[in-house]
Amino acid sequence: MEQADPSSQRSLQPAPLEPLGGPGAVVEASVSEETAGAGREGSGVDMMTENTFWLKKIEISVSEAEKRTGRNAVNMQETYTAYLIETRSVEHTDGQSVLTDSLWRRYSEFELLRNYLLVYYPHVVVPPLPEKRAEFVWHKLSADNMDPDFVERRRIGLENFLLRVASHPILCRDKIFYLFLTQEGNWKETVNETGFQLKADSRLKALNATFRVKNPDKRFTELKHYSDELQSVISHLLRVRARVADRLYGVYKVHGNYGRVFSEWSAIEKEMGDGLQSAGHHMDVYASSIDDILEDEEHYADQLKEYLFYAEALRAVCRKHELMQYDLETAAQDLASKKQQCEELATGTVRTFSLKGMTTKLFGQETAEQREARIKVLEEQINEGEQQLKSKNLEGREFVKNAWADIERFKEQKNQDLKEALISYAIMQISMCKKGIQVWTNAKECFSKM
Amino acid sequence: MDGERASEARSAELAGESPRGGAAGPGGSGSSSLLQADVLDLDEDEDDLEVFSKDASLMDMSSFSPMMPTSPLSMINQIKFEDEPDLKDLFITVDEPESHVTTIETFITYRIVTKTSRGEFDSSEFEVRRRYQDFLWLKGKLEEAYPTLIIPPLPEKFIVKGMVERFNDDFIETRRKALHKFLNRIADHPTLTFNEDFKVFLTAQAWELSSHKKQGPGLLSRMGQTVRAVASSMRGVKNRPEEFMEMNNFIEMFSQKINLIDKISQRIYKEEREYFDEMKEYGPIHILWSASEEDLVDTLKGVASCIDRCCKATEKRMTGLSEALLPVIHEYVLYSEMLMGVMKRRDQIQAELDSKVEALTNKKADAGLLTEEIGKLEDKVECANNALKADWERWKQNMQNDIKSAFTDTAEENIHYYEQRADGFPWNWSNV
Numbered sequence: 001m002e003q004a005d006p007s008s009q010r011s012l013q014p015a016p017l018e019p020l021g022g023p024g025a026v027v028e029a030s031v032s033e034e035t036a037g038a039g040r041e042g043s044g045v046d047m048m049t050e051n052t053f054w055l056k057k058i059e060i061s062v063s064e065a066e067k068r069t070g071r072n073a074v075n076m077q078e079t080y081t082a083y084l085i086e087t088r089s090v091e092h093t094d095g096q097s098v099l100t101d102s103l104w105r106r107y108s109e110f111e112l113l114r115n116y117l118l119v120y121y122p123h124v125v126v127p128p129l130p131e132k133r134a135e136f137v138w139h140k141l142s143a144d145n146m147d148p149d150f151v152e153r154r155r156i157g158l159e160n161f162l163l164r165v166a167s168h169p170i171l172c173r174d175k176i177f178y179l180f181l182t183q184e185g186n187w188k189e190t191v192n193e194t195g196f197q198l199k200a201d202s203r204l205k206a207l208n209a210t211f212r213v214k215n216p217d218k219r220f221t222e223l224k225h226y227s228d229e230l231q232s233v234i235s236h237l238l239r240v241r242a243r244v245a246d247r248l249y250g251v252y253k254v255h256g257n258y259g260r261v262f263s264e265w266s267a268i269e270k271e272m273g274d275g276l277q278s279a280g281h282h283m284d285v286y287a288s289s290i291d292d293i294l295e296d297e298e299h300y301a302d303q304l305k306e307y308l309f310y311a312e313a314l315r316a317v318c319r320k321h322e323l324m325q326y327d328l329e330t331a332a333q334d335l336a337s338k339k340q341q342c343e344e345l346a347t348g349t350v351r352t353f354s355l356k357g358m359t360t361k362l363f364g365q366e367t368a369e370q371r372e373a374r375i376k377v378l379e380e381q382i383n384e385g386e387q388q389l390k391s392k393n394l395e396g397r398e399f400v401k402n403a404w405a406d407i408e409r410f411k412e413q414k415n416q417d418l419k420e421a422l423i424s425y426a427i428m429q430i431s432m433c434k435k436g437i438q439v440w441t442n443a444k445e446c447f448s449k450m
Numbered sequence: 451m452d453g454e455r456a457s458e459a460r461s462a463e464l465a466g467e468s469p470r471g472g473a474a475g476p477g478g479s480g481s482s483s484l485l486q487a488d489v490l491d492l493d494e495d496e497d498d499l500e501v502f503s504k505d506a507s508l509m510d511m512s513s514f515s516p517m518m519p520t521s522p523l524s525m526i527n528q529i530k531f532e533d534e535p536d537l538k539d540l541f542i543t544v545d546e547p548e549s550h551v552t553t554i555e556t557f558i559t560y561r562i563v564t565k566t567s568r569g570e571f572d573s574s575e576f577e578v579r580r581r582y583q584d585f586l587w588l589k590g591k592l593e594e595a596y597p598t599l600i601i602p603p604l605p606e607k608f609i610v611k612g613m614v615e616r617f618n619d620d621f622i623e624t625r626r627k628a629l630h631k632f633l634n635r636i637a638d639h640p641t642l643t644f645n646e647d648f649k650v651f652l653t654a655q656a657w658e659l660s661s662h663k664k665q666g667p668g669l670l671s672r673m674g675q676t677v678r679a680v681a682s683s684m685r686g687v688k689n690r691p692e693e694f695m696e697m698n699n700f701i702e703m704f705s706q707k708i709n710l711i712d713k714i715s716q717r718i719y720k721e722e723r724e725y726f727d728e729m730k731e732y733g734p735i736h737i738l739w740s741a742s743e744e745d746l747v748d749t750l751k752g753v754a755s756c757i758d759r760c761c762k763a764t765e766k767r768m769t770g771l772s773e774a775l776l777p778v779i780h781e782y783v784l785y786s787e788m789l790m791g792v793m794k795r796r797d798q799i800q801a802e803l804d805s806k807v808e809a810l811t812n813k814k815a816d817a818g819l820l821t822e823e824i825g826k827l828e829d830k831v832e833c834a835n836n837a838l839k840a841d842w843e844r845w846k847q848n849m850q851n852d853i854k855s856a857f858t859d860t861a862e863e864n865i866h867y868y869e870q871r872a873d874g875f876p877w878n879w880s881n882v
């Protein structure tokens with residue numbers, strides 16, 4: 001079934017303070033024997049059959065990042081970072097893991113994968129990628145994509161993305177995803193061959209639909225509002241957090257100056273000298289303790305950022321619904337007007353304005369045969385229209401049902417993840433306080449011995 | 451750690467040294483400007499007793515609670531006792547700043563309340579109003595009378611940096627506290643406390659003070675003194691005795707370091723303030739968020755209240771810093787400038803002697819007259835040097851105590867700060 005299988009929820013954080021996706025995060029991509037109509041949307045999607053890859057537990061990790069140079073599309077030198085993706089299957093019996101696949105991918109390939117998934121699974125809240133460029137930066141962090149800290153956090157983010165996809169009951173079965181993990185060369189061509197870019201809805205069309213749709217499902221309208229609010233509040237929070245981090249860094253680091261001056265001062269003091277010297281040492285410890293503290297906080301910020309980007313994924317699903325609904329409404333309207341035209345022709349009354357009516361007035365009535373011919377055409381079109389409307393209606397309802405199921409799954413995931421993140425943030429704060437108490441108690445002792 | 455082992459070795463060393471000075475009692479002798487050296491030789495050991503209040507009657511002087519080892523920092527007007535508490539007989543408070551507007555100027559006066567049991571005072575209680583100019587006058591007189599004693603520093607005339615209005619409340623309050631400290635330091639000084647001008651300052655009504663001020667050397671003669679001083683101070687440096695060379699080196703180094711510490715401490719205060727400002731905005735965002743998240747309301751509200759608690763703790767920490775550490779450090783910055791002035795004056799006195807000696811050697815004037823002058827000057831130099839030496843030891847001891855307790859209190863304040871923050875994490879996080 002496509003419903004979220006509780007056992008397929010893997011814990012992102014085995015312990016509160018560990019970064020996202022610690023080494024060898026395990027995914028149990030459970031599979032049921034029924035194919036149950038997975039991936040109804042869009043033909044031509046290669047779905048996995050059960051008797052392959054996913055029957056065993058698999059471990060996916062993005063274990064390394066490497067700087068590379070190469071030539072880009074316009075044959076210019078460029079530097080980029082490549083990430084090593086390793087996949088291991090875990091034998092049930094003895095828990096040993098065996099490396100089954102290992103290949104290198106760069107960020108743009110991840111983007112390609114995600115764009116593909118967005119097109120072929122519009123009813124799924126597709127997990128987001130880590131940010132392309134560093135945002136909500138506070139002064140110490142560089143906004144440079146090549147900065148090792150940024151690369152490291154991105155590595156973790158990419159691993160997290162793969163784990164999310166692999167543990168999603170629908171997405172995990174996608175063949176292109178499978179190939180992403182297993183086929184290094186030629187993968188890009190394979191994806192492009194699916195022609196997914198052509199299938200993508202145009203932005204303009206979507207915007208148009210958003211404005212003109214008359215009766216979207218209320219739940220999706222509410223969801224859109226929710227996702228706007230979520231995005232706005234998390235952005236604000238991240239911005240202020242970055243400023244707070246900046247200030248906190250300042251407070252701690254300035255104390256480091258005490259260390260140096262105390263040390264120099266102790267040289268001229270007979271009685272106070274030792275106390276000053278050792279107190280100064282503790283000031284140095286205090287000043288340098290902020291680095292670890294803020295690094296941990298950065299992981300927390302990344303957790304929030306993921307949900308910031310998830311807001312956009314939610315909106316994408318809403319947009320698709322609006323598009324489908326608008327399409328449906330337009331088709332229904334079209335059909336209705338054709339039916340009316342037909343009726344008018346048959347009864348001879350002209351209630352609606354039509355070009356034909358005008359020309360008739362100007363150039364004379366048409367013959368009975370001509371009218372019969374037109375009625376016939378219209379009747380055919382009406383028939384076709386009715387069929388189409390029926391299937392569109394069915395599609396629309398199917399979409400709403402599937403989308404809503406995934407949204408419910410997402411909500412549960414979000415609540416759990418955010419709760420964990422917030423609590424681990426609070427625990428981080430406590431640990432920071434404990435360190436502070438330790439250092440100042442030591443310093444106090446030194447001072448009191450002066 | 452190496453530091454600790456070294457300090458053990460050190461204290462063993464110090465224990466072996468003989469304690470400085472005799473057991474002469476503090477204060478009590480006449481108010482003549484040249485004091486017997488041994489009178490200034492305070493009982494060093496007993497300075498340590500300042501932290502314990504022996505006399506309960508002292509406790510009703512609200513502004514003079516002696517510092518307990520674990521005292522909270524909220525006592526604004528506290529001052530360290532520099533002498534034995536039970537012998538203190540002069541209590542001064544500076545409060546109630548008031549603005550006065552005249553056609554020419556606006557200025558602030560402060561109320562000075564003095565309580566004393568000393569015989570030489572006509573009454574046991576006095577209340578007067580003084581303005582900053584009057585304090586400047588007093589300081590000038592003391593410097594004149596005791597050129598080589600370490601006169602307590604006055605707060606600056608005005609602080610240019612960051613001043614929007616000359617008389618904003620914070621500035622006035624900081625100044626008031628510093629003036630209070632200034633007078634009390636004088637009161638605690640074994641020599642300065644008996645100075646006549648000091649007494650007049652504390653007791654005279656406004657018109658009395660004005661007329662008193664007009665007595666004494668005029669402006670021109672004082673200017674003449676300054677010119678001579680500058681000219682001769684250069685020469686004094688060459689013949690400075692070894693111990694004063696050491697003293698001078700210490701003062702230079704100390705001045706450098708204390709200035710740096712002043713800058714660092716001010717910077718910390720500024721950073722904390724900015725941290726506090728940002729934190730104030732941080733908490734409410736979580737409350738806002740909880741409005742759109744049914745399942746996360748408790749958690750979000752919890753985080754918000756932690757942040758709020760942190761804000762309050764930070765504010766308290768800032769207050770502690772500005773009361774316990776910053777004024778003390780700043781006073782010693784001013785002291786270090788003062789000390790350099792004292793060194794100059796000492797050098798100048800010596801230079802006078804040296805120039806006369808040189809004149810004698812060069813047979814420039816009447817030998818007899820010169821010899822007599824030289825004799826007098828030699829006495830003068832010896833007294834000045836001894837006065838400075840003794841006062842120096844006293845000053846160093848006080849400095850150590852003040853610095854030590856200022857930083858110890860700051861450390862204590864920081865411990866409380868983190869304890870309060872950690873405390874703010876309540877609940878049943880198990881309620882997840």
